[in-house]
Amino acid sequence: MKSNFILFSIGLLVIAACSSGNYSSPEKKTPTIKITQTDDPEKEYGTQARGTLSASQIYASMAKLTNVPLNTPVNRSEQNGGTQTIEAYFNEQRAALPAFNQAKTLSPAHFNAIINLADRFCSALTDRIDIRSNFFDETDFKTLETVDTPTALFGNALLKRAWAEFFLKKFWSLTNERLAEHGEDVADLSKLVDDLMPGVDVNSSNDSRKIMKSICAAVLAAAPINLN
Amino acid sequence: MISVQILFKALVSLLVFVFFSVQISALTDSEARDQVTRLYQRLAGVPPTAEQISGLIPSMKSGNPAPTAFEAMREDSFYKTTLVRIFSPFGNVEGRIDEGGSDYNSTIVGLVRDNEDFRQAISGDVLYTGDNASMSYEFQVNPPLGNAGDTVDRCPLNIRTRARPQNVADRIASDMTWQRALGDSDYDPRFDPYMISINNGGDRIAIAQRANGVDEFGATRPVPGMAAQSQTTSYPASRFPLFSSRGYGNNDETNPNLTWAVCHRWRDFRDNPPANKIRPLGRENDPTSFAYSFDFSNNQISHYADLVKIPNWPQLLIKRTQSQFYSLLAGQQSGNNGQGSEWNKDVAGVMTTLVGGKAYFSAGTNRRAISLTYMNWLGYSMEQLHDPNVSIQYIRQDLVPEETCAGCHGKMDAAANATNRLDFNDDRLKMLFNFSENLGNKLFRGCMNHNNPATCLRPSGFNPRNLAIADQNRWWNPATTGRNSFLGWRTPQGMNGMTEGVGFNSLMKVFANTEAFSNRMLDLATRSICLRNQTPTEIDETAVKARDFETGISAYASENADNPYNLRAAFAEAAKTCFGRKEN
Numbered sequence: 001m002k003s004n005f006i007l008f009s010i011g012l013l014v015i016a017a018c019s020s021g022n023y024s025s026p027e028k029k030t031p032t033i034k035i036t037q038t039d040d041p042e043k044e045y046g047t048q049a050r051g052t053l054s055a056s057q058i059y060a061s062m063a064k065l066t067n068v069p070l071n072t073p074v075n076r077s078e079q080n081g082g083t084q085t086i087e088a089y090f091n092e093q094r095a096a097l098p099a100f101n102q103a104k105t106l107s108p109a110h111f112n113a114i115i116n117l118a119d120r121f122c123s124a125l126t127d128r129i130d131i132r133s134n135f136f137d138e139t140d141f142k143t144l145e146t147v148d149t150p151t152a153l154f155g156n157a158l159l160k161r162a163w164a165e166f167f168l169k170k171f172w173s174l175t176n177e178r179l180a181e182h183g184e185d186v187a188d189l190s191k192l193v194d195d196l197m198p199g200v201d202v203n204s205s206n207d208s209r210k211i212m213k214s215i216c217a218a219v220l221a222a223a224p225i226n227l228n
Numbered sequence: 229m230i231s232v233q234i235l236f237k238a239l240v241s242l243l244v245f246v247f248f249s250v251q252i253s254a255l256t257d258s259e260a261r262d263q264v265t266r267l268y269q270r271l272a273g274v275p276p277t278a279e280q281i282s283g284l285i286p287s288m289k290s291g292n293p294a295p296t297a298f299e300a301m302r303e304d305s306f307y308k309t310t311l312v313r314i315f316s317p318f319g320n321v322e323g324r325i326d327e328g329g330s331d332y333n334s335t336i337v338g339l340v341r342d343n344e345d346f347r348q349a350i351s352g353d354v355l356y357t358g359d360n361a362s363m364s365y366e367f368q369v370n371p372p373l374g375n376a377g378d379t380v381d382r383c384p385l386n387i388r389t390r391a392r393p394q395n396v397a398d399r400i401a402s403d404m405t406w407q408r409a410l411g412d413s414d415y416d417p418r419f420d421p422y423m424i425s426i427n428n429g430g431d432r433i434a435i436a437q438r439a440n441g442v443d444e445f446g447a448t449r450p451v452p453g454m455a456a457q458s459q460t461t462s463y464p465a466s467r468f469p470l471f472s473s474r475g476y477g478n479n480d481e482t483n484p485n486l487t488w489a490v491c492h493r494w495r496d497f498r499d500n501p502p503a504n505k506i507r508p509l510g511r512e513n514d515p516t517s518f519a520y521s522f523d524f525s526n527n528q529i530s531h532y533a534d535l536v537k538i539p540n541w542p543q544l545l546i547k548r549t550q551s552q553f554y555s556l557l558a559g560q561q562s563g564n565n566g567q568g569s570e571w572n573k574d575v576a577g578v579m580t581t582l583v584g585g586k587a588y589f590s591a592g593t594n595r596r597a598i599s600l601t602y603m604n605w606l607g608y609s610m611e612q613l614h615d616p617n618v619s620i621q622y623i624r625q626d627l628v629p630e631e632t633c634a635g636c637h638g639k640m641d642a643a644a645n646a647t648n649r650l651d652f653n654d655d656r657l658k659m660l661f662n663f664s665e666n667l668g669n670k671l672f673r674g675c676m677n678h679n680n681p682a683t684c685l686r687p688s689g690f691n692p693r694n695l696a697i698a699d700q701n702r703w704w705n706p707a708t709t710g711r712n713s714f715l716g717w718r719t720p721q722g723m724n725g726m727t728e729g730v731g732f733n734s735l736m737k738v739f740a741n742t743e744a745f746s747n748r749m750l751d752l753a754t755r756s757i758c759l760r761n762q763t764p765t766e767i768d769e770t771a772v773k774a775r776d777f778e779t780g781i782s783a784y785a786s787e788n789a790d791n792p793y794n795l796r797a798a799f800a801e802a803a804k805t806c807f808g809r810k811e812n
Binding site: 041042043044045046047048049050051053054056057060061064065070099101102103169173174175181224225228 | 811
């Protein structure tokens with residue numbers, strides 16, 4: 001990398017020399033027009049503007065990643081009763097999600113709506129036994145027995161790290177090799193579990209479900225999925 | 229004489245240029261992975277899998293984003309979200325993104341999925357609908373619909389019996405059909421493979437599968453895909469106690485003996501098809517009424533609304549012949565096989581669908597069809613194409629062609645004459661064979677009495693009624709000369725010219741054959757991928773790609789996308805504008 005930089009610098013110097021007045025006639029002084037960056041019509045040549053997924057694309061992405069059927073009824077909230085299908089929730093809330101693909105159109109309200117939608121998908125993943133057993137296959141959370149308390153599932157750094165990596169691989173399409181590049185993300189998710197633990201009953205497996213749903217929603221609503 | 233010093237300078241410059249080129253184009257693994265993911269997401273609307281990313285990195289690193297683009301375009305969500313988002317705003321006056329089900333969106337999606345010549349989108353005799361299998365379904369009779377002793381009341385649906393129309397022969401002795409489906413490849417709505425039959429003897433109800441139907445010429449033909457013999461399943465009357473307690477045969481008589489259970493079940497069936505089924509096109513408005521009326525708009529809306537509820541709906545679309553479909557509907561509507569009916573036969577892709585008809589041919593003066601075609605499909609507003617030197621010969625009587633107006637209306641009115649027989653009214657697109665009162669209102673706004681040119685704002689203006697009947701929808705295209713010749717007008721294959729013709733279809737073929745149309749398709753694809761306007765240099769590069777798009781790009785043969793005007797190829801080419809290279 002360093003050698004590339006040196007070569008690059010030398011190249012710049014050579015170009016500067018070639019285009020300097022040393023090689024041109026001193027009598028031919030043509031007026032120069034200063035082009036600032038904002039005036040340059042080619043400044044975006046070959047570049048990509050930053051983007052976001054639209055409402056329907058976010059919905060489709062979450063459906064693909066979680067593999068949750070869209071007609072799955074999920075609880076409206078942890079506190080209030082009643083259920084609503086994910087599809088119905090999306091149709092109700094789609095106006096709150098991004099309408100356009102340009103990232104510059106995003107507002108904080110959009111992020112709220114995205115995480116709320118992620119919460120619905122993650123509710124289905126963690127609440128519904130049939131869906132949970134499929135998604136969490138080969139983990140203790142698959143069956144969520146009474147012994148699977150927050151202490152048992154998230155009680156030490158290794159476990160927290162393992163769950164963080166589980167979700168990153170599932171949702172961010174990461175391979176084992178690439179997980180090393182996401183050390184900070186793993187640390188952030190571990191910290192999220194730490195932040196959640198004081199508010200839960202460490203002996204209740206139901207609270208393990210709540211923690212799992214939170215980690216799931218945080219990863220599913222994150223930028224690597226919804227921004228590009 | 230060239231000095232050694234200058235030669236040396238040139239050599240050094242060349243080396244530096246090569247050095248920078250390599251620096252700019254070569255992506256690292258990490259950058260390539262990032263670009264694969266981003267491009268895939270922008271086209272498909274969903275993220276790629278880890279395996280897909282790994283497989284696509286080498287081509288992206290080598291500066292070729294096309295494999296990633298094609299891989300993304302295999303996702304259903306490319307059609308359901310990205311493609312629909314790009315083109316659905318062209319189907320309404322407000323330019324609104326409409327991701328709901330419609331004949332407009334389905335036809336766009338079908339053409340792209342099938343690698344069809346995309347000029348057909350605005351000029352083809354084509355319509356995409358749901359497939360036959362999804363439209364055919366049986367009335368579910370299990371569990372039983374009613375029980376003896378249920379409350380007897382009048383059926384809210386007013387289920388009636390009536391004599392079958394004479395031109396729809398029935399192979400099964402019955403006085404009642406209740407679903408008319410597009411059941412065969414000829415799209416004849418009268419070829420309903422399923423029907424419910426009530427035995428006049430009063431003891432059985434049959435759900436029958438017909439083996440034969442009668443075509444529009446009265447000939448008996450087998451229904452494709454149906455068994456050679458009718459398969460009739462009978463259910464004992466005890467399952468429909470009140471249904472069968474009385475003989476039928478009186479026309480338009482409300483049956484007082486139907487139970488609420490039967491009625492509700494019947495209504496549910498009418499309004500809510502089984503899972504992954506689509507209410508058929510060509511269905512009578514109320515199959516239980518036998519009024520033989522047909523609600524084009526509601527029928528279309530319910531069909532496509534059901535269609536898009538099925539997650540893989542882009543895969544279910546099948547191609548129909550639009551004019552034939554409308555003709556058959558006309559036959560059903562009028563009972564005279566479409567002869568002399570008002571249904572449109574001058575079709576032009578999505579422009580003459582239900583959605584297109586509402587957008588372009590309802591109310592107003594039909595000029596909208598021309599101005600929005602320039603805007604949406606060629607990429608230029610009428611104001612951008614203002615040409616003060618254009619002929620005012622065909623400007624209508626409702627306009628005094630001052631200089632500011634004439635520059636647009638000179639070409640717009642001349643072309644809009646092609647739409648003189650098209651009118652969207654009563655929720656359907658009609659083709660009018662003579663100027664009716666309604667069409668007169670469209671064409672002669674500004675006249676106190678449209679039958680009297682002297683009362684018009686400009687009596688000397690163009691009046692198509694002065695032409696022979698066969699020429700009353702003749703169009704002219706003065707934009708081919710003068711400043712608007714830059715649009716790249718070319719005579720379409722099979723036509724004699726691009727400056728004059730008859731009918732809307734031929735006019736739209738001329739529009740679809742311009743260089744501007746191809747440039748616009750590449751521009752739309754580029755914007756959706758790069759998420760910004762193109763720079764001047766990129767516009768020049770896109771024009772070159774557009775010419776390749778017109779002839780077909782042989783490099784995409786393995787993707788079945790090497791035919792002319794293949795829109796998937798356009799997306800793959802557009803991806804090269806901002807992917808597969810280092811960003812500035």
